[in-house]
Amino acid sequence: MNTITVNASMRYDIHIGPGLLGSLGQAVRQLGNAQKICLVSESTVFPRYGQAALDSLKDTGFSVDAFVFPAGEESKNGAVFLELLNFLAEKRLTRSDRIVALGGGVVGDLAGFAAASYLRGISFIQVPTTLLAAVDSSVGGKTAIDLPAGKNLAGAFHQPSLVLCDTDTLDSLPGDIFLDGSAEVIKYGVLYDEALFSHLEERGVAFHREAVITRCVELKRDVVALDEFDTGARMKLNLGHTVAHGIEAKSNFTISHGRAVAMGMAIITRAAVQMGLCDKGAAERIIHVLNQFGLPVSTDFSADDLYTYTLSDKKRSGGTVKLIVPREIGRCDIEPVGVEELKDWIRAGL
Ligand code: NAD
Ligand code: GLY
DSSP states (O other): OOOEEEESSSEEEEEEEOOGGGGGHHHTTOOOOOOOOEEEEEETTTIIHHHHHHHHHHHTTOOOEEEEEEESGGGGSSHHHEEEEEEEEHHHHOTTEEEEESSSHHEEEEEEEHHHGGGOEEEEEEEESSSSSSHHHHHOOOEEEEEEEEEEEEEEEOOOOOOEEEEEGGGSSSSHHHHHHHHHHHHHHHHHHHHHHHHHHHHGGGGGHHHHHHHHHHHHHHHHOOOTTTTSSHHHHHTTTHHHHHHHTTTTOOOOOHHHHHHHHHHHHHHHHTOOOOOOHHHHHHHHHHHTTTTTOOSSSSSSHHHHHHHHHHTTTTEEEEEEEEEEETTTEEEEEEEHHHHHHHHHHH
């Protein structure tokens, strides 16, 4: 097992390794006094891992209630959020009790936002079961629900008290969901770490799971410690995401987030070469590794369409979009780009 400690507004540990679900109860017990736990999960994950989590928590003396909602992004909404808050109130959880989020990013975001809101904030534990949740969403305290106007439009920064990543749970992930998470793993290599990137080049999808997740989490820990509230350095985690949001929206969300991020990274990288900002050899390596994983690196959407959909993204501020631009493997810069200029970037990268 590897343990990483995050030093943000709250200090907490992230445990990563196989077979950790059975020690969930003990790990939560070590956080201090609590009597009740609400285990939040969804309809795909709970039947697989819910009982092990319940048993471990009950064996260590907790009184546990489970709140299970239908799997999928469609559930990350205000109605399910309110249902969960009402459930917590009915079960009379107090400020010293805890929520355990067992699942992917949808469960973590929704349960985390409920933890941030219920009684003005109670403790929660992330137990990620997707690769994306393991390397990204379970760490750093961003919690949210979607609104009809867009994704993640209501939320809070609320750090977990503990993250417990049992890498065995990733065994049951469908290949396409694992691949979506892989796009985020590749992103960390491009952003910060040549050695991680080289390992991905050598091993492809057969990368060393525990070591790679640990490295990604270390990198995220460092960014979160530097910029917990996402006003500077943390924005780099959006590499590929600005254009990806446009691709997802234009496809009416039929193209998954991970695949859109892969296309977004490839488009920005090619554009950066055209603009003389990125080394050509580095760009070839990025495109090659995405190909090697079976991730898409181009789109049939036109530059005009992508521009329109990309501009409607909420992360735009005034007349500028902050693009994350690869310079070499392991080094990217934040490049403020005028909205008019954005079209040139997209055109250059297609
Ligand atoms: P998800 O939670 O919907 O999981 C993807 C699919 O995998 C679902 O169908 C789920 O039922 C299934 N699944 C989960 N674990 C499984 C397992 N072990 N075995 C078999 N199937 C399993 O999606 P995700 O990709 O984990 O996360 C996406 C969400 O995360 C989005 O809502 C996104 O906005 C959010 N997100 C948040 C942050 C953050 O910092 N908070 C960062 C990135 C993404
Ligand atoms: N997933 C982006 C962030 O945590 O900031």
